[in-house]
Amino acid sequence: MGMRSTEDDGVLGLLLRDLRRQRSLSKQVLAERAGFSLNHLRRIEASEQTPDAETVLHIAQALGLPPAHRQQLVDRATAAGRLRWYDSVPPLPDDARPVLEKVLTGHEPYPAMVTDSCWNIVALNHTMETLMSEVAGHLLAPANFLRIILHPDGLAPHLTNLAQVRYHVMRMLRRWSAITGDERLRELEVSIADLPSGRDAEFSGSADAEFDGSGEADRLLLPIELYREGHLLTFFHIVTSFGERPGTLFSDIPSGPLGGIALESFLPANTETRFLLGSPAPVSPDTGSTSGATQPPPPGHQQHDNERKTS
Known part of the structure; x- marks a missing residue:
């Protein structure tokens, strides 16, 4: 229903979606690897929910990203997650x-x-x-x-x-x-x-x-x-x-x-x-x-x- 954080404006979810597609992974496979429900991952990729830093780290690890790239995404999530x-x-x-x-x-x-x-x-x-x-x-x-x-x-x-x-x-x-x-x-x-x-x-x-x-x-x-x-x-x-x-x-x-x-x-x-x-x-x-x-x-x-x- 479009529950989007105004501070990240959905960009982080789109980045994670593109990284998943580049690795030819289905949402189901990535969700299982990251330990999340499929619905949770769908909402993140659809920019309906802004993931926190810990969630982004789990997804980045499940995607097999190198440590430097993982940290970049975590830093972005931390900035977006400020209340x-x-x-x-x-x-x-x-x-x-x-x-x-x-x-x-x-x-x-x-x-x-x-x-x-x-x-x-x-x-x-x-x-x-x-x-x-x-x-x-x-x-x-x-x-x-x-x-x-x-x-x-x-x-x-x-x-x-x-x-x-x-x-x-x-x-x-x-x-x-x-x-x-x-x-x-x-x-x-x-x-x-x-x-x-x-x-x-x-x-x-x-x-x-x-x-x-x-x-x-x-x-x-x-x-x-x-x-x-x-x-x-x-x-x-x-x-x-x-x-x-x-x-x-x-x-x-x-x-x-x-x-x-x-x-x-x-x-x-x-x-x-x-x-x-x-x-x-x-x-x-x-x-x-x-x-x-x-x-x-x-x-x-x-x-x-x-x-x-x-x-």
């Missing part, structure tokens, strides 16, 4: 970035990001960056994930269950704002509530009755249904804290060097989403949305969102 980092408050410790980078790249091909105590994005892995590729530029400085997911210039037009996601986001934000007394969270709550897709009136009445009665287990595994490129991707959103959260500059809750920093993972909720993201592993039992195949777009979804102006 996009944003400023965080407070700044990350010097030794934290390499650790977080390993965690984010280890989640590939599933989306993942690191956020601070106000849900400002600290870093994205490549799959997450691709899913956010059509987010308007004015939402990226600063890049606040809660604002992005609910904003009409962000991910909101792509969500098929926007009302449900919106309700739970606001419920969570209000709860943490009340617990911490953090003025930044209150300001964020007000700014989101003023969005066309996030007015307080939309969280009352039938919305409360529909979503608040779903049960604690359902709230823990809230599906995020994202319609992209003719496919419905369904994720479970899991948050892992590295320190106390919320641990903010303006609260009395103690925090360590990574206080407030969290890993936010988006795990596939069904087999189709796993397949579309390049993982052959089955899901059992199959939960969430029933299909990741081509689906009708959500109401108001624009087929040509790439025409949206960014700043």
Whole structure:
């Protein structure tokens, strides 16, 4: 479905494909030699997934390339694999970035990001960056994930269950704002509530009755249904804290060097989403949305969102 890293622009995958063809190897043979699934190799060669340095090394060895040529490809993969980092408050410790980078790249091909105590994005892995590729530029400085997911210039037009996601986001934000007394969270709550897709009136009445009665287990595994490129991707959103959260500059809750920093993972909720993201592993039992195949777009979804102006 075209999940391409913007930093390598697909060139590395094409190089590996040409090297394989020069040696008259089939994809199946090369995949077996490198120890990968055939689907994984296909996605790399089709520039739908940018391989990391270790993956490139395995492929280069399976191709029988000389050491100097292998290193050139590995260096290229290392450069392409650098993640996009944003400023965080407070700044990350010097030794934290390499650790977080390993965690984010280890989640590939599933989306993942690191956020601070106000849900400002600290870093994205490549799959997450691709899913956010059509987010308007004015939402990226600063890049606040809660604002992005609910904003009409962000991910909101792509969500098929926007009302449900919106309700739970606001419920969570209000709860943490009340617990911490953090003025930044209150300001964020007000700014989101003023969005066309996030007015307080939309969280009352039938919305409360529909979503608040779903049960604690359902709230823990809230599906995020994202319609992209003719496919419905369904994720479970899991948050892992590295320190106390919320641990903010303006609260009395103690925090360590990574206080407030969290890993936010988006795990596939069904087999189709796993397949579309390049993982052959089955899901059992199959939960969430029933299909990741081509689906009708959500109401108001624009087929040509790439025409949206960014700043």
